[in-house]
Amino acid sequence: MSRTLIRDAEDALLEERRRLTPDELAELAALPDESIPALTALAHQVRLAWCGPEVEVEGILSAKTGGCPEDCHFCSQSSAFDTPVKATPFLDTDEVLAAARETAELGATEFCIVLAVKGPDEKTLQRILELVPVVGEETGLNVAVSAGILTRDQAERLAAGGVHRYNHNLETSRSFFPSVATTHTWQERWDTCQLVKEQEMELCCGALLGMGESVAQRLELLGQLVELDPTEVPLNFLNPRPGTPLQIRKPVSAMEALRWIALFRIALPSVILRYAGGREITLRELQVMGMTSGINALIVGNYLTTLGRSAEEDLQMLDDLQMPIAALTGVV
Amino acid sequence: MTPGDHCTGCGVTDCAGCLPALDPPRYCNVCGGWMAVRVTTGGWLARCRPCGSETTAN
Numbered sequence: 001m002s003r004t005l006i007r008d009a010e011d012a013l014l015e016e017r018r019r020l021t022p023d024e025l026a027e028l029a030a031l032p033d034e035s036i037p038a039l040t041a042l043a044h045q046v047r048l049a050w051c052g053p054e055v056e057v058e059g060i061l062s063a064k065t066g067g068c069p070e071d072c073h074f075c076s077q078s079s080a081f082d083t084p085v086k087a088t089p090f091l092d093t094d095e096v097l098a099a100a101r102e103t104a105e106l107g108a109t110e111f112c113i114v115l116a117v118k119g120p121d122e123k124t125l126q127r128i129l130e131l132v133p134v135v136g137e138e139t140g141l142n143v144a145v146s147a148g149i150l151t152r153d154q155a156e157r158l159a160a161g162g163v164h165r166y167n168h169n170l171e172t173s174r175s176f177f178p179s180v181a182t183t184h185t186w187q188e189r190w191d192t193c194q195l196v197k198e199q200e201m202e203l204c205c206g207a208l209l210g211m212g213e214s215v216a217q218r219l220e221l222l223g224q225l226v227e228l229d230p231t232e233v234p235l236n237f238l239n240p241r242p243g244t245p246l247q248i249r250k251p252v253s254a255m256e257a258l259r260w261i262a263l264f265r266i267a268l269p270s271v272i273l274r275y276a277g278g279r280e281i282t283l284r285e286l287q288v289m290g291m292t293s294g295i296n297a298l299i300v301g302n303y304l305t306t307l308g309r310s311a312e313e314d315l316q317m318l319d320d321l322q323m324p325i326a327a328l329t330g331v332v
Numbered sequence: 333m334t335p336g337d338h339c340t341g342c343g344v345t346d347c348a349g350c351l352p353a354l355d356p357p358r359y360c361n362v363c364g365g366w367m368a369v370r371v372t373t374g375g376w377l378a379r380c381r382p383c384g385s386e387t388t389a390n
Contacts (some may be wrong), residue, residue, distance in 0.1 A: 059372075059373035060373070060374070061371075065369075083367075084358035086368070088368045088369075088370075091370065099372040099373065102374045103372075103373045106373065106374070108373070122351070281354065301372075301373035302376065303371070305371055306354050306355055307354045307355065307371070311374060326379070
């Protein structure tokens with residue numbers, strides 16, 4: 001039965017070159033653990049066939065940390081929770097440039113400036129619009145921005161200001177979202193994602209697994225991402241942060257993480273699927289397996305407020321896998 | 333952490349060390365004060381707000 005399901009999915013994705021239906025995805029999600037290696041092997045084939053062997057490497061920077069008025073239960077930067085991450089002001093231009101240069105020196109092609117805000121106020125938007133061209137011109141990096149919920153006017157100005165990709169995560173399914181945040185709605189996130197696409201910026205829209213959502217809710221999220229059709233999906237696994245409501249949750253197991261990496265690739269065959277936060281504590285020594293389970297991009301080095309494994313380890317991993325580094329954009 | 337020092341995870345002196353493995357210091361080892369931390373791709377810089385001491389890694 002398992003072999004038949006995987007063979008049928010292979011035929012659909014590689015021969016017919018069509019996307020799977022929600023029912024077909026649900027059947028794959030229900031496969032027993034013994035089938036995970038076959039599922040990840042299929043996901044790797046799909047990635048190579050739809051996207052190629054290249055890997056996009058990105059560095060991210062928290063340019064304005066902490067003090068966020070939102071109550072996302074996973075986040076150490078929320079002012080709603082007593083966490084060790086306190087508010088610090090917007091970094092100055094030299095600090096942002098130094099961080100971008102450091103990222104470029106590692107061979108990355110993408111640099112994302114991230115701000116812990118509900119959405120940008122006018123002063124913040126002006127600072128972003130000043131920074132983006134400077135960073136791009138000084139480093140040659142593609143500059144992405146993550147600054148929360150946008151108005152149409154703000155989205156227009158960011159697009160006109162050279163922001164080629166905007167990050168705004170759905171994080172989880174519509175049905176589970178009220179368990180994750182109460183100060184804004186899933187619909188507000190969806191609307192911002194639509195504005196980003198309307199303004200022809202590339203949409204980077206990520207997920208965070210391991211917050212207590214069910215398999216059905218993960219599949220619901222996949223369906224919503226299929227509908228949204230982002231250029232990039234950064235896939236995060238919960239790293240339970242001290243002081244947050246989700247600090248008591250256990251990280252996703254390594255094999256479960258690999259199963260869902262594969263399912264994300266199979267559901268979104270042409271997307272840039274990026275390794276993001278939590279992979280170190282979730283996958284530990286199995287991180288290389290994610291690269292052969294559908295991942296074709298990664299955040300290198302550190303994250304916003306926590307540390308990753310060394311950039312050198314990741315770059316060596318890519319070299320060993322014979323996966324060249326390249327800037328990617330929506331394929332197909 | 334050595335005896336008498338402040339824990340960089342919580343700032344107190346009677347803690348055996350609670351800083352998660354993949355975190356930069358959050359509190360000052362010298363005075364226990366809160367540290368402003370800038371994390372970049374290749375490193376971090378932590379500056380103690382009360383006493384001004386800095387630690388860094390690249």
